[in-house]
Amino acid sequence: MDWTASLQGLIGGILIGLSATWLMATLGRIAGISGIVGNLVTQRPKGDSAWRVTFVLGLISGPLLLMALGGDLGNVVGRPGAVVGEPAGGVAMMLLAGVLVGVGTGLGSGCTSGHGVCGLARLSQRSIAATGVFLGCAIFTVYIVRHVVGGGV
Known part of the structure; x- marks a missing residue:
């Protein structure tokens, strides 16, 4: 370790x-x-x-x-x-990911630092739900990229 x-x-x-x-x-x-x-x-x-x-x-x-x-x-x-x-998926993929993160923070009314750090510490129900969605999407995305698309990133 x-x-x-x-x-x-x-x-x-x-x-x-x-x-x-x-x-x-x-x-x-x-x-x-x-x-x-x-x-x-x-x-x-x-x-x-x-x-x-x-x-x-x-x-x-x-x-x-x-x-x-x-x-x-x-x-x-x-x-x-x-x-x-170099970005693991190339510059175009990095730009697309940045746009998607921006859209997601707008839809989720916040980001991982606001919901995941501050919201969870305050036991905010909305932040608990948002953080669960963030993590679920991250797990799903990694699975798709590594096992379906085969990027091996």
């Missing part, structure tokens, strides 16, 4: 939980990334952009800081020493 990876996952989970709790306690906001970014891009609410920009910069700067300090991003690609590789 790789204890390093387990410890990194545990620390990452604790940091995500603390961050979500801090955002709720200080600003009364849910740490749903699709809502934070979506409202920043589409609605641009007055006086409500600074914390959203800071949140997004934190998402981007964290991995960059880790790499600058000599760390790696874990097992994100199949090649040792690489940081980010």
